[in-house]
Amino acid sequence: MYTTKTFKDIYATKNDIDWTLLESVQSIIKTVQELGDQALFDYSKKFDSVELTSLKISKNDLKRAYEAIDDDLRESLEAAKENIESYQKSIMWTQSDASELYQKIHPLNRVGIYVPGGTAPLVSTVLMTTVLANVAGVKETVIVTPPQKNGIQKAILAACYIVDADHVYQVGGAQAIAALAYGTETIPKVDKIVGPGNQYVALAKKLVYGDVGIDSIAGPSEIVVVVDESTRADWVAYDLLAQAEHDIQARTFLISEDESKLNEILTEVSNKMTSQPRTTIISESLKNHHYSVLTASKQETVEVVNLIAGEHISIQTTDAESYVDLITTGGALFIGPYSPEAIGDYVAGPSHVLPTGGNARFSNGLSVNDFLRTNSVINLTRKTFNTMAPSGIRLAKEEALKAHHDSLYYRLEEEKQ
Known part of the structure; x- marks a missing residue:
């Protein structure tokens, strides 16, 4: 631990x-x-x-x-x-x-x-x-x-x-x-x-x-579970086993301020593991890639969760909803005992294709919008061009790009005349 x-x-x-x-x-x-x-x-x-x-x-x-x-x-x-x-x-x-500046969306x-x-x-x-x-x-x-x-x-x-x-x-x-x-x-x-x-x-x-x-470079699957004294140890044990059965490289993280709860859950995991068909895979995963972390405060718990930036973040505490705004890195958040990670794997609605290996620091899970692309559309009126052009002319001059400068300058001069 x-x-x-x-x-x-x-x-x-x-x-x-x-x-x-x-x-x-x-x-x-x-x-x-x-x-x-x-x-x-x-x-x-x-x-x-x-x-x-x-x-x-x-x-x-x-x-x-x-x-x-x-x-x-x-x-x-x-x-x-x-x-x-x-x-x-x-x-x-x-x-x-919008009519002058907008994005056109295409599949x-x-x-x-x-x-x-x-x-x-x-x-x-x-x-x-x-x-x-x-x-x-x-x-x-x-x-x-x-x-x-x-x-x-x-x-x-x-x-x-x-x-x-x-x-x-x-x-x-x-x-x-x-x-x-x-x-x-x-x-x-x-x-x-x-x-x-x-x-x-x-x-x-x-x-x-x-x-x-x-979409991404997917690594081993992973789950981060945050628990407290109120958490059902048997339910969380199944959640950890569900993650570990994916692959011998799958990573599981169990985090709490309550040491006795951590030990209770780990005991449940050991007891239930032997009845699982993929026991060999689970055992190898837990042996090499399980982390139980005893934190000293909620602030520390949040710090650890955000450091891991895990694929699945399961919060099963009495104040679970309060974590939603605090956890800023994670593929998907599963809030409360009735939102187990497995429901997200199959039927909830958000895609189960999620960032792994800390990639949630800079990327997100697959969504409908990943199958769309956008074109910026610039369709300025004379008035808007006349307002914007002087700044563009000055920047073109600073970059010593004469044709850029002239493209804007002569249009603006004609407007002045």
């Missing part, structure tokens, strides 16, 4: 990119650029042990998956979609009605969405990305997800059907990012890539950024 001081001494926020993979990822990207589809087929066989005959998953396959899933799952996916859609519409930028033309597969295929990521793009009015959505030996999970395909994805391809890893960034014979080049992924995906996104837009 750490004090505020000892925690600050040892903790460093980082996204843990494995730079030893750099050469390999660069080679994958270059090969996809050179060989296109053939590279994707080859890498699927090499990395996923799947021999593909086609990259594209048809609309009919999506529909069949939708019809094949059970009614409860179908209704849950539809309900989540509605919640996400409603929330994103409520925060979407609106067009200004992106085509976006690529990466949906992780593997041991925990993230069905919810389909909704938490594509619904946002649809609300923004993106013209074309392209989903990629790693191929599986027994085929893509039906729930993922059903979710793709529910969000009416334009294209779905079975390709994963750095090769999928390269295909989205540069295009192949089958997969179209996109304007922006969003969605979480493993180290290869994260590094590939970092390398292609600039040639294509990205």
Whole structure:
């Protein structure tokens, strides 16, 4: 257990990119650029042990998956979609009605969405990305997800059907990012890539950024939980376990002024961990990446939370709402015992694609507005130009840019005459 001081001494926020993979990822990207589809087929066989005959998953396959899933799952996916859609519409930028100086809002033309597969295929990521793009009015959505030996999970395909994805391809890893960034014979080049992924995906996104837009460089998932004497220890234990089961690199933080409550929760975690199917992953995560911090005051608690700048911030104290204005760095805030992080993962409405590794210091979670771009519009009247021009003329003179000066000066002189 750490004090505020000892925690600050040892903790460093980082996204843990494995730079030893750099050469390999660069080679994958270059090969996809050179060989296109053939590279994707080859890498699927090499990395996923799947021999593909086609990259594209048809609309009919999506529909069949939708019809094949059970009614409860179908209704849950539809309900989540509605919640996400409603929330994103409520925060979407609106067009200004100004006449001389304003921004024009446009949706992106085509976006690529990466949906992780593997041991925990993230069905919810389909909704938490594509619904946002649809609300923004993106013209074309392209989903990629790693191929599986027994085929893509039906729930993922059903979710793709529910969000009416334009294209779905079975390709994963750095090769999928390269295909989205540069295009192949089958997969179209996109304007922006969003969605979480493993180290290869994260590094590939970092390398292609600039040639294509990205949402963020996602690192291991993390949760920060603030508790007091009133907190239900068993509920918080499940919240910590839920985070730790993501990945052996997942980070968990438990913060309180009450040492006995910290110990009570840690005991609950130990007791409940053994009944979890992903016990091995949870155990490794908690062993290497859990931090319990005993603070001396609320001020210290806020200081520690803002230092971590975590992906998920859960406040489960009697005065939970008072933290909303105090916590200035965090991907998403979950206030009170009935706003667990897991509800945000699935159905609340804000996207679960959030900044990690301290990136909440300067970035925010994915939203509908990340699928929009703006053009500044300058449409001045004579009167406004005459008011602004003298200052522009003086600045152009200071910068010794004669043509800039003349562009303004001669217009203004004509107006004076």
